Amino acid sequence: MSRKARSFRPDFQSTSATLETRELLATLPQGLVIKNLSENLGGPTTFVSDHESKMFVGDLEGTIRSISLVDGKATVIGKVDTENVDARGLYGLAMDPGFATNRTLYAFYYALDGAGGREVRVSKLMVHESTDPSTATGFMETVLMRIKISNSPQMHHGGALEVDKSGYLYFAIGDIEEPKKISKIDMPNGKVFRIRTDGTIPIDNPFYKRSKGLGRAVWATGFREPMKSSYDSTTDTYLIHDVGWFQTEELNVIKKGANYGWPYFEGKNQGRLKGGNSSQVTFPFYSYQNMTSLTQKALPLRATKKVKSMIALNTDVGCATMGGVYYRPTKLQDAVLSEYVGDYLFVDLCSGWVNALDYNTKQVKRFADQVEGQLMDVEYTNDGRIFLLCRGDASVDNQIKLIEVQQNDPPAFSNDGGSIIASAGESLDLNATASGPGPFTYQWYHNGQSIPDSVEASLKFTSLNQQTDSGQYYVTAKNSFGETASMPWDIQVADRARPTVNLTISKEGQTIKKGDQIAFSATATDEVDGDLGASQFSWNLELRHNTHGHPVFALANTMASEFTVGDYSYETGNLSLKLTLTVTNSIGLTRTLTKQWPVVI
Secondary structure (H helix, E strand, O other), X not given: OOOOOOOOOOOOOOOOOOOOOOOOOOEOOOOEEEEEEEEOOOOEEEEEEOOOOEEEEEEXXXXXXXXXXXXXXXXXXXXXXXXXXXXXXXXXXXXXXXXXXXXXXXXXXXXXXXXXXXXEEEEEEEEEOOOOOOOOOEEEEEEEEEEEEOOOOOOOOOOOEEEOOOOEEEEEEOOOOOHHHOOOOOOOOOEEEEEEOOOOOOOOOOOOOOOOOHHHHEEEXXXXXXXXXXXXXXOOEEEEEEOOOOOEEEEEEOOOOOEXXXXXXXOOEEOOOOOOOHHHOXXXXXXXXXXXXXXXXXXXXXXXXXXXXXXXXXXOEEOOEEEEEEOOOOOOOOHHHHOOOOOEEEEEOOOOOEEEEOOOOOOEEEEEEOOOOEEEEEEEOOOOOEEEEEEOEOOEOOEEEEEEEOOOOOOEOOOOOEEEEEEOOOOEEEXXXXXXXXXXXXXXXXXXXXXXXXXXXXXXXXXXXXXXXXXXXXXEEEEOOEEEEOOOEEEEEEOOOOOEEEEEEOOOOOOEOOOOEEEEEEEEEEOOOEEOOHHHEEEEEEEXXXXXXXEEEEEEOOOEEEEEOOOOOOOOOOEEXXXXXXXXXXXXXXXXXXEEEEEOO
């Protein structure tokens, strides 16, 4: 599937910065528009809505924000005590069916157990939100279940979390890089669990009588990375998205006591391990192809002899199946969106599309395409508006995007403006594309005065001048319904260079493997500050996997350190470790360097 290039948003302090997320390429049904509802949300992993006016968003660090669905205003209501290391953290939020009266949420996250070990926690959160400054906003946490896990896993944590209409709480743990343990019913690996919302285990669970331990809570098994799920009270359907290894992305309808095949089956194809009995496996309700299978000659896409592949059901290709929602608005009046009522809307992490799946026919149609950002999940309100949770990286903000019917409104800008520090002689681009009914006419201003001939959506500087280019900038956009001004940018042009940085790494230019020790160090000087100290250094290491990355660690206040290459044998495709160093001088000018090592399994 071909894909046009996308524009992204780099750091404000980079040499040439695009300062606003631009939706130039997103395609939607005619009459709909997409815009940013809320930004700067940390590293969001999960969100849940009351379908009316309120949404809650959680991130890996455990921070939970309340989002107004009217104006996008975000308020931190509290934080659970996560261990945000190797992508462990808060993965799931669910809303109690009686939230309007009991104000209860549920959370799934990873934490330390107090004795140096690691555990999964499933908690009940009693939410209190206040508009009175003298009364604190927050929540009271009750831990319902703690599940011990091994200390080594970096990936495949799971995190799917739902509450059904009968008040049962379901949550899912991935194989946590130990797929051979999935067959052991008392081990947490690759399981869906069912408990009551008070933390007790129902005696009608399928393995209750066969186990005296954790297995009593197991509802289904055979999962690799069940990060996202959805529950539909209309049909009493519980559906889990299971991220594939290198062949198939799965959408599974969850049944009591069922086995969904991993690690012996991936979709209806051979999984990581040979063997398994296909007659005992529940295969996906719907699946699509993992893009890795298109490039991996050593591990080609293939079906078992016993079972035909489901890939032929559709032509979608993606990298990781994320969240979805049954679209059932109760107050919808728009004809454009009514076509999708009853469909299952779902997203892929890095493919930029939103699909609509007919539950009865399994027919899929494209709802939206070429949406920027890493798409994590979908929600809606009863008036029909659709929300996308977008997890960002170095090039695009963490956002909630809103898809709604186009209104006859004046232009709107999604950028927040900001402060920019740049060196004289550098180039810089300001971009502030308006949204709303077009066409638009633009006019840029510098320190309140219009800039002649600057009537495009962007303002470009080819060689910044300290005397003439410093100051405040904004742009206006006008359509047939009115005129709107963007938020301003304050640009400081410094008559000095960015810091000079010398970065040294071990095994530079080499392919690395599990267990290798990698040392890195750097020194930096500035023409005014002289030698820069450790407090001005920040480091990030990321595992790059095909088209996306996984955080490994972040360090600050150090000029040298080392790490041991982990075991990434559970991944396939092109793997590498990417180290990024950013050094900042006393006035905020930065210099960023990166190094990358190919990883062999």
